[in-house]
Amino acid sequence: MTQNAEWQTGSEPAEWTWDEPDPGWHAPCRRLEATGLTSPLDRADLAGIGVTGIQFGSWDGRDPGCLNTDVIGLVDGDTRTEPGQVYRVDGCAYFVRLDARDPLPLADGCVDWAYAEHFIEHLTLAEGIGWLREVRRILAVGGWLRLTTPDLHRYVAGYLDDGADGFFARHRRRLMSLGAKPGDLPERKAFMVNQIFQFHGHKWIYDLDELRHALGAAGFDPDAISVRSFGRSALPHLAALDRAVRNDETMYVDVRRTVTADPRDQ
Template sequence: MPDWNWERPDQLGELMDQFTESMARCDKLEPLTVKPPYDRESLRSLGVTGIEFAAWKTDHPGGLGSDLVPLRAGDTVTEPGRLYRVDGERHFAMLDACQPLPFEAGAVDWVYAEHLIEHIPPDAAIDWLREVRRVLVPGGVLRLTTPDLRRYVESYLNEDGFFARHRRRLRAAGVGPPMPERPAFMFNQLFYLYGHRWIYDFEELRHALGQAGFAVVTACGFRQGARQDVAALDRVLRNDETIYVEAVGGASSGV
């Protein structure tokens, strides 16, 4: 992205959208015959036990990857809500987190969403969380990760070196040119870049999850949680800025 400019949010948003669409490709897409709403039995027959949101190709062997952006293979483009086999080994469905999910109640054991909820307006996010709770089996686990507002506030106030380390990490990963070093820029970019709509700390996440009917909400560490196979989906790149939260769904949550 030669025209990348951190200090032009609108232009950067357009470039990131173009980059995202260019990355949403695979070698082979096979549409499956199973029809929505998907129930636990039909998903299990495919080996699917859970859903990873904002992932075209999940690393979980029993995961269904999903994203709002369609996945492409040659002239084949995914259709909303339909299930596909990706490259002969994983499954994908194009899903909109702001719309009802095409699954029966209790269809999956787990749901994972890394750095997604901050992209959804707060009222729509609570509606999505209600849908997630509905499709989870009783006792099923939702794992959410998102940038931690408290981490940014503390670094802005205390000048603890986090901003500098985070800039170096993104630069080493090849994410754009060097970020401006001004503390106010580092704080503002959390709110105004990447399409972010609402930024959370633990209490704000617990509030949203409580509104959605989750009664058991736990703060976790990087790649630590109730289900190690799901926690293992955490990616290293942004773990320095991320808060990890798990919630228990279904009847066992006490709601």
């Protein structure tokens, strides 16, 4: 896994590593400004800073229309983000440090959309379902969740593919273009399958059926789940958050928060 280099801080890019960042690590940014907003947050709080949605696992997010969140904090010189406080980052986006395994410090129905790219696989299945239940709670009725995650089906198909230029060969080239060295990527099929489970801090890998199970267990309507592709979404601005660097291994799903009642809401 590499740190995202799609925005620049003036520091050198991180070296390639299979490891997830240490939760105590703080990512550098140019400027942090405290907004005075602290959790719990409601719709009026978010509207006051022009935010309509939330993005998870995005310490490096610079989308101005959403509240970026991560367990990883940010640092600007001697200033570090404190959990639960909302910061303006680099003059263009908003961030709050939180742990998505905990109840989300946001009011019911306070956002119109949520986005999580390669995030849910960093949670156990039980944690993932609990997080999805919280996402459903904070989404307004009619709101959308876009969820992307490594596709187990694609990896299994790659294992069974005997072609010389199959998925594993192509994905290996993709990883090397991001900084991996040939020694980091043994040409063994079992290694390529195991790394998606064992490295990066991953805890549960999904195919479509497993993702449908988790979403249904969290209270989402199974009929409101739509399979999408890279750069394609019910809401174009959500698809614009997809990163091309991950599109070869990724499953893309849109889910709408319907009016269907969930007994757990009572």
